Amino acid sequence: MELTSQFIQLIFSGLTIGSIYALVAIGFVITYNITGVLNFAQGDFAMLGAMLAITFVSMDMPMGLGIILSIGIVVLVGGIFERTAIYPARNASLPTLIIITLGVAIAIRGFAILIWGTQPRSLPPFTENNPINVLNAVLLPQSIWAVGISLVSLIAMHYFFNKTFIGKAVTACVVNRSAARLMGIKPEWMSFISIAVSAGLGAIAGIIIAPISGATYEMGLMIGMKAFVAAVIGGLTNAPAAIIGAFMIGILESFTEGLWTSGYKDAISFALLLIVLFFMPNGLFAKASGKRV
Amino acid sequence: MSKPLLEVKGLTKAFGGVIAVSEVDFHLNEGEIVAVIGPNGAGKTTLFNMITGVLPPTSGQVFFDGKEVTGNQPYQIAKAGITRTFQNLQVFENMSVIENVMTGVHCRLKTGFLQAGLRLMGVKREEQQAFDVAMSCLEKVGIADLAFEAAEVLPYGNQRLLEIARASASSPKLILLDEPMAGLNPQESRQLVDIIKKKREEGMSFLFVEHDMETVMGISDRIVVIDYGKKIAEGTPAEIYENEKVIAAYLGTEEEEEAI
Amino acid sequence: MNHSKVSELYNRHYGGLFLFIAALVIVPFVANSFLLSVLILVGLYGIVTTGLTMLMGYAGQISLGHAAFYGIGAYASAVMTGTYGMPGIVGILVGVAFAGTVAVLIGIPTLKLKENYLALATLGFGIIIFTFFKELKEITGGLNGFFGIPSFNLFGFAFDTDLKFYFLIWALLIVGILFSKNIIDSRVGRALRSIHGSDVAANSIGVNIQQYKLKVFVLSAVYASVAGSLYAHYVTFINPNLFTAMESITFLIMVVIGGSANIWGGMIGAIVYVLLNELLKEVVPMFFPNVGGEFQIVFFGILLVAILIYMPQGLAPTLGKVWRRLAGRKNKKAAVTGPPNADATVGGSKS
Numbered sequence: 001m002e003l004t005s006q007f008i009q010l011i012f013s014g015l016t017i018g019s020i021y022a023l024v025a026i027g028f029v030i031t032y033n034i035t036g037v038l039n040f041a042q043g044d045f046a047m048l049g050a051m052l053a054i055t056f057v058s059m060d061m062p063m064g065l066g067i068i069l070s071i072g073i074v075v076l077v078g079g080i081f082e083r084t085a086i087y088p089a090r091n092a093s094l095p096t097l098i099i100i101t102l103g104v105a106i107a108i109r110g111f112a113i114l115i116w117g118t119q120p121r122s123l124p125p126f127t128e129n130n131p132i133n134v135l136n137a138v139l140l141p142q143s144i145w146a147v148g149i150s151l152v153s154l155i156a157m158h159y160f161f162n163k164t165f166i167g168k169a170v171t172a173c174v175v176n177r178s179a180a181r182l183m184g185i186k187p188e189w190m191s192f193i194s195i196a197v198s199a200g201l202g203a204i205a206g207i208i209i210a211p212i213s214g215a216t217y218e219m220g221l222m223i224g225m226k227a228f229v230a231a232v233i234g235g236l237t238n239a240p241a242a243i244i245g246a247f248m249i250g251i252l253e254s255f256t257e258g259l260w261t262s263g264y265k266d267a268i269s270f271a272l273l274l275i276v277l278f279f280m281p282n283g284l285f286a287k288a289s290g291k292r293v
Numbered sequence: 294m295s296k297p298l299l300e301v302k303g304l305t306k307a308f309g310g311v312i313a314v315s316e317v318d319f320h321l322n323e324g325e326i327v328a329v330i331g332p333n334g335a336g337k338t339t340l341f342n343m344i345t346g347v348l349p350p351t352s353g354q355v356f357f358d359g360k361e362v363t364g365n366q367p368y369q370i371a372k373a374g375i376t377r378t379f380q381n382l383q384v385f386e387n388m389s390v391i392e393n394v395m396t397g398v399h400c401r402l403k404t405g406f407l408q409a410g411l412r413l414m415g416v417k418r419e420e421q422q423a424f425d426v427a428m429s430c431l432e433k434v435g436i437a438d439l440a441f442e443a444a445e446v447l448p449y450g451n452q453r454l455l456e457i458a459r460a461s462a463s464s465p466k467l468i469l470l471d472e473p474m475a476g477l478n479p480q481e482s483r484q485l486v487d488i489i490k491k492k493r494e495e496g497m498s499f500l501f502v503e504h505d506m507e508t509v510m511g512i513s514d515r516i517v518v519i520d521y522g523k524k525i526a527e528g529t530p531a532e533i534y535e536n537e538k539v540i541a542a543y544l545g546t547e548e549e550e551e552a553i
Numbered sequence: 554m555n556h557s558k559v560s561e562l563y564n565r566h567y568g569g570l571f572l573f574i575a576a577l578v579i580v581p582f583v584a585n586s587f588l589l590s591v592l593i594l595v596g597l598y599g600i601v602t603t604g605l606t607m608l609m610g611y612a613g614q615i616s617l618g619h620a621a622f623y624g625i626g627a628y629a630s631a632v633m634t635g636t637y638g639m640p641g642i643v644g645i646l647v648g649v650a651f652a653g654t655v656a657v658l659i660g661i662p663t664l665k666l667k668e669n670y671l672a673l674a675t676l677g678f679g680i681i682i683f684t685f686f687k688e689l690k691e692i693t694g695g696l697n698g699f700f701g702i703p704s705f706n707l708f709g710f711a712f713d714t715d716l717k718f719y720f721l722i723w724a725l726l727i728v729g730i731l732f733s734k735n736i737i738d739s740r741v742g743r744a745l746r747s748i749h750g751s752d753v754a755a756n757s758i759g760v761n762i763q764q765y766k767l768k769v770f771v772l773s774a775v776y777a778s779v780a781g782s783l784y785a786h787y788v789t790f791i792n793p794n795l796f797t798a799m800e801s802i803t804f805l806i807m808v809v810i811g812g813s814a815n816i817w818g819g820m821i822g823a824i825v826y827v828l829l830n831e832l833l834k835e836v837v838p839m840f841f842p843n844v845g846g847e848f849q850i851v852f853f854g855i856l857l858v859a860i861l862i863y864m865p866q867g868l869a870p871t872l873g874k875v876w877r878r879l880a881g882r883k884n885k886k887a888a889v890t891g892p893p894n895a896d897a898t899v900g901g902s903k904s
Contacts, residue, residue, distance in 0.1 A: 094668040103857030110851025118846035267684035270677035278662040371759035385750030396743040400759035409739035410732040424559035
């Protein structure tokens, strides 16, 4: 019985952290599909979202408003980033673009130090956080919020890319750039939209994790890296596969941490990354690849 | 007849379920110029890529100079004596013209990291050797005066010549030219034809893919015709000119093109 | 003008270098102790970035994991000299052997990857090695760090003052740059650059691209490891946080600032980075009194983006032009980019 409850506990925490990775990973997939670049600043959007929300809430702003405002600001930051750093360099080589996103990542990180310092901060839970007992395992309401919000966001993304005009335009650009251009869609703007949307997803991820594990200026790097692993497991272009990858990484981490060691947790995730890159460069689900966005 | 320099037997390439090249056989004798022609998408570039090791064949064999080279890496095939040029130019834009060609001498030299780093004896001699070979290759294609220019600023036609100079720098026995005339004006084309003929007199052999029929008929000793991945004809220019299958294949494409 | 000799191809005149060395010899006698310690740091970073320039600028392969090799050298020396009391040279050699072996093992699969994937794989590799520094507590001391690394001692001569260490590091850096420059100006250098230019074409003329990528990766790992070893001796205390992913990115920033297609670029980048870093640490707290941590990265992040967009060749070509004007050299190679003795090649003759 003891073992079962520990098992369930680890599944809970794996799903919680996995849902965060899923949101950031989807951001990678969207940006990668449109621009061909892995955006190394993606994780830092999460940090920015978390820090902004914490600031607004500490100013006694209603939580819902603070959260929405934070997401809005991060979307704006994402858009500015695309216009000032990616768009002017759109004809540069891929390594150059990768390094540019790295530059933006550390600029955002440094900016966070200037404004919020290096101390960890935390956001209050969204609702009363009394633990719920499920089969002797403890489940925090904030975890339900995390998984729930991320699922809703992912469904919203699915709707956006398959049902709305702008979303369909972006999807069209992935399939065929020049055909999209003939339809009157400007591929240059799709890059803008994709990065802004990804930034928003990152912000949501940061905000829902902040009440659980706090927020620091450097949290973006690890969240970003883990989400990379998830996206790569999914083959980098396949959104549903990236989500599965994200939950796999989350559960792998919580089990490593719970049953063995927390010290090597990161090493194991990245060892998995290297194994997938070396042996299955198209991801674990290469055969089953479905839609790209 | 002596043994052929290049011999291709039953070469086949399938991408998933699509067969791009199917059971192609042909050969090329030393000193010959052979053209591979066929409508767009017939599988000519895939054939080239298999001969030069860029793509591993699904089945079939390639023999060069009496040895089997099937499935070797491109650099091994280059060492064996086959080099190539590219349809979409691949000059090293981060180097000067002469350095491009000196890189082509790579296989004939030996300097490694340590000798180079310590500038041991022999490095200077090899540099001089690479330089002299490269210079004479540039002279043969007529762009020696541009040796110290950056390769990326060369006009299109000169970049083509540069690729040929680079491909010939290692004194290969056979050079594969992938659509060498594409994008050249008539004068440049004639210049290129002269260069190829001159190099053949020096003993070099050529296998080339080309759409410009005037060139193909003018310089080829033999022509191999490919359609839908299969060899449909082979022969001298005169024979090919009258071959009904070939005419049908080409007329067929023209109709298709009109339909589009 | 009529170019016909191979000697026209690469700038191998050493006049500028002698002047530079003369300046290096004079500087420590006029500099204060703070500046001297800053210059030692520049020299150490310069060794790493010179190797990285070979890998990134010439062979065109990105690495976001070189702090791992820097750290391997540092810990090898710390353990060999600190724990086992071996001579300093043993620590360096063990570090080189270890870093070289790891570079081969990780390089064989990693260097088959391209661009995005290569960046990710090297970043992941760096974090894995960092985790080992942190978790192998019996050997490395874990997050508490490794204390009491003795000063560097070579065949009985102790480099126990900053002045002695300064000369050691800069002599090594100059040797390292010349070694790299010799490689670049040869068959090997052209092979490396051809991979950057077009790997398909390089392969088709007989360049074994995987082998060359691996060898230059190992070379850059060795440079980083040697610098790491000496760094450990210099600071006498190390901990894993000196070898994070951020440190790898810092190396990358230096390479980009200096100019990755120029063998002097790594050193120039290290000078600019370290000096700017010290300046920012002085100036910024005047405006943000409570600031702490590595706030300077905000400027370097913006600088990195700006350089890549507006000056993708880095600072080296510009400095080279200034140098030639100062030296009053004839306009013979007017178009040639680069500082003293730099390459007469990349993007040359453009004007």
